[in-house]
Amino acid sequence: MTVSEKKSIVSFIAKTGIREYSEGYKLYEMRRGFGAGREIKASLFFFLAMGMLFILMTEGFDITRLPVCAVILLICMHMCIYYIFMMPGKAKHIGEHIYKSSEMIGKTYSYDFCREYFVMKNKYHYLKRYYTELNDSIETDEFFVLTGGVENNPVVISKDSMNENDAEKLSGLLRKETIKQYRRLKSPKRNH
Amino acid sequence: MEQLNVSYLPTLEDHINMTLEKLNMSVPKENKIIFRIIGAIAVMCATAGFIYLNENIIQTICWIILTAAGLFIISYYDITRPYLERSRASRFYNYHKKDLCSKTVMIKDGKLIVSDEASKVKIPFDFIYRVRQTKNTVFIFYDEVHFCYIPVRVLSEAQIKELSELKNKGN
Numbered sequence: 001m002t003v004s005e006k007k008s009i010v011s012f013i014a015k016t017g018i019r020e021y022s023e024g025y026k027l028y029e030m031r032r033g034f035g036a037g038r039e040i041k042a043s044l045f046f047f048l049a050m051g052m053l054f055i056l057m058t059e060g061f062d063i064t065r066l067p068v069c070a071v072i073l074l075i076c077m078h079m080c081i082y083y084i085f086m087m088p089g090k091a092k093h094i095g096e097h098i099y100k101s102s103e104m105i106g107k108t109y110s111y112d113f114c115r116e117y118f119v120m121k122n123k124y125h126y127l128k129r130y131y132t133e134l135n136d137s138i139e140t141d142e143f144f145v146l147t148g149g150v151e152n153n154p155v156v157i158s159k160d161s162m163n164e165n166d167a168e169k170l171s172g173l174l175r176k177e178t179i180k181q182y183r184r185l186k187s188p189k190r191n192h
Numbered sequence: 193m194e195q196l197n198v199s200y201l202p203t204l205e206d207h208i209n210m211t212l213e214k215l216n217m218s219v220p221k222e223n224k225i226i227f228r229i230i231g232a233i234a235v236m237c238a239t240a241g242f243i244y245l246n247e248n249i250i251q252t253i254c255w256i257i258l259t260a261a262g263l264f265i266i267s268y269y270d271i272t273r274p275y276l277e278r279s280r281a282s283r284f285y286n287y288h289k290k291d292l293c294s295k296t297v298m299i300k301d302g303k304l305i306v307s308d309e310a311s312k313v314k315i316p317f318d319f320i321y322r323v324r325q326t327k328n329t330v331f332i333f334y335d336e337v338h339f340c341y342i343p344v345r346v347l348s349e350a351q352i353k354e355l356s357e358l359k360n361k362g363n
Contacts, residue, residue, distance in 0.1 A: 055250060068241070068254040094337075102335030103319040124319065126312040133291075149310065150288050153338060 009173055010113040012166045016106065016143070016158040018099045024145040024156030025095030026088055027138055027185070032147055035087050042083035049076035111157065113173055118146075120155065127155070137178035139171055141187040148181075196299040196354050200346040202292060204285050209328040210341045211281035212274055217324060217331075224269045234262030297332075297342055299358065304332065306340045313340070323358055330355050 016024075029035045052073040056066055063070040099105050104125055112119045117130040131137075134148035144157040159167050175182050202210075238258035246252055264272065285292075298305040304320060306313045313334070322333040330347065332355075333339040344352065 055254075058250070065247075066251065066254060068238075068258045072257075098335050098337050101321055102338070103321075104313075104315070104334060124313065124315050128310050150291050151338075 007114045008112040009115065010166055010169045011111065012162050012170075013108060013110045014157055014161040015108040016156050017160065018096060018106070020143040020158040020160070021099045021105060021156050022092045022095035023140075023187075024138075024143050024154055025098065026091040027140075027145050028136070028147050028154035029091035029094070030088060031136055031138075032152060033091070035091055038083040038087055042080045045076040045079040045083070049073050049080065052076065113170060115177070129155075131177045134178055134181050136183070137174045137181040138183045138185060139174065140185050144170065144174070196297065196351055198298075198342060198346055198351065199294055199296045200343060201294040202343070204282065206329075206341075206343040206345075207285045208278055208281045209343070210331075211277050213326040213329050214331070215273065215277050217326065219269060227268055228266050231262045231264070231266030231268075234258055234265060238262060295340070297340065299354065304358070306332075317358060320358065323355060325352065325356065332358075 030038070049072075052069045055069050056063065056073065059065050107122050107124065109120045109122050109125075116132075117128055119126070119128045121127070129146070129149055134146055135152065136145065136147045138145040142159055144159070146155045146157070147153070157170075162170070200206075235258075238255045241258070242252070242255040246255065293309040295306065295308045298307075302316060304313070304315055304317065315334070319334065320332060321335050322331075324331045324333070325344075328344050330342045330344060330352070331339050332341070342355075347355070
């Protein structure tokens, strides 16, 4: 399974660090994983909380008369806060755990991006994916995230080890070949 | 160690079994016990409230909601979640049916080799994070989340034993 140099449009060698992987994994989970639709879920809990608040208001906010409403109100508010503020942090934390537990993710890979597919490989792992299989093709200032295939595992490519020319060529290629799936997002702020 | 060489094409039943057994593995037993206790408390409180603290229609509705919530919480990990996961797994399999290809799992020369049409993993035993066997599936984890699975139906007794030894070599 080899890719001839003539077919390859962009080729480079890259290694992904724990920070890029955890941020990329967070993006993947928020779009395709357990975080997908979190805004809708948070909204539902918010409206339920407002309903409970309204019911309590009719009883003059006497929670001893309606303890159930008060408990449901607290739970709904907690769920809103969880979905909006805590869930992204949890996804990033999971990404860090995955990186630390894996012997393969932190290794150096060679990438070859061709017209219809890309190949990533090293001594331990070989993966070929067609652009038509991709669900997401996300670019930030620091990395690319490509998700798709049957397993839908994210591939996070750090721009740190790429030169500027290769990064621009790859960005142009992904914009062209993955029109519907491509997104350009701002990088998250670094917490030092 | 005997060389393992197994090829299989995952069926719908394999995929559903894998999904349900992975769900079972990922949820701690304590969570299930806590959910059942909380659900039981909710139902008991709702029953007591309905009998002793029932002055108007709004309170009645609240107690009914609490009873329903309690029953839902009790049955969540036993009925609701498995049902949802089974439906999701079935939809996923039917959607990806044409993309699925046969997988080959080999143990050769001290390395685990998992390959299909699109990918190949060839790693020493040290790289394996965990091996778990359940009723219908053997899971080989590369890290906390990513894994490959082999349905027990395609394995012989000797091969299952070999994979158990792999678990000891990997840890």
